[in-house]
Amino acid sequence: MKYLLAACLLLVSSFCCATPSQDEAQALREFHDTLWLVSESDPRLLQLNADFRELVKATGVTLPLKLEVTSTPLIGHSFPGGVIVVQVDLASLPRAQRMLVLGHELGHQVLGHFASAFAFLDNNSQLFTNQAAEDNPAWRTFLHQQEYDADAYAVHCLHLLGLPLADAVPIFEVYADADESLTHPATKARIARMRQLN
Numbered sequence: 001m002k003y004l005l006a007a008c009l010l011l012v013s014s015f016c017c018a019t020p021s022q023d024e025a026q027a028l029r030e031f032h033d034t035l036w037l038v039s040e041s042d043p044r045l046l047q048l049n050a051d052f053r054e055l056v057k058a059t060g061v062t063l064p065l066k067l068e069v070t071s072t073p074l075i076g077h078s079f080p081g082g083v084i085v086v087q088v089d090l091a092s093l094p095r096a097q098r099m100l101v102l103g104h105e106l107g108h109q110v111l112g113h114f115a116s117a118f119a120f121l122d123n124n125s126q127l128f129t130n131q132a133a134e135d136n137p138a139w140r141t142f143l144h145q146q147e148y149d150a151d152a153y154a155v156h157c158l159h160l161l162g163l164p165l166a167d168a169v170p171i172f173e174v175y176a177d178a179d180e181s182l183t184h185p186a187t188k189a190r191i192a193r194m195r196q197l198n
């Protein structure tokens with residue numbers, strides 16, 4: 001079974017009782033509540049925490065951040081407020097692949113993607129009135145651009161750490177969906193853009 005490399009936003013297809021961004025934030029909180037945390041003494045958690053500390057130090061990012069190592073079915077994703085969630089199995093992958101995922105999620109936080117996505121939803125609520133969000137090309141394009149930008153940040157992180165992109169790319173073969181989705185561009189397109197930056 002393949003998973004998305006990193007889902008940054010869950011989809012709320014109908015908005016009923018609050019602003020679109022409030023509904024989206026609520027959906028994210030509910031999803032976050034379904035995840036269980038790995039024990040603090042688990043060596044896989046210790047490995048990923050060490051990786052993340054090294055990455056944050058290399059980038060010089062000073063945002064308040066929290067890494068959570070969990071049961072999540074996705075290899076990595078983010079939540080508002082600097083929370084980055086990774087699947088515990090990430091610890092068993094090669095260093096370049098771990099840093100690609102962590103760098104991608106750090107990119108979502110550094111680039112302020114939740115704030116801009118929430119603003120997009122609130123400023124474009126008319127786009128979702130009569131149409132499922134999945135079918136909304138403007139929303140799809142907006143989300144795909146965020147993924148490309150987070151990928152570019154991840155490539156920047158690999159450069160800082162002296163890690164070859166070629167060593168990191170194989171993670172897409174295992175964890176990313178080949179075809180594009182509402183939230184993510186097709187894997188081939190993402191890899192091609194990262195190689196252009198490299």
Ligand SMILES: [Zn+2]
Nearest residue numbers: 006008147150
């Ligand atoms: Zn992402």
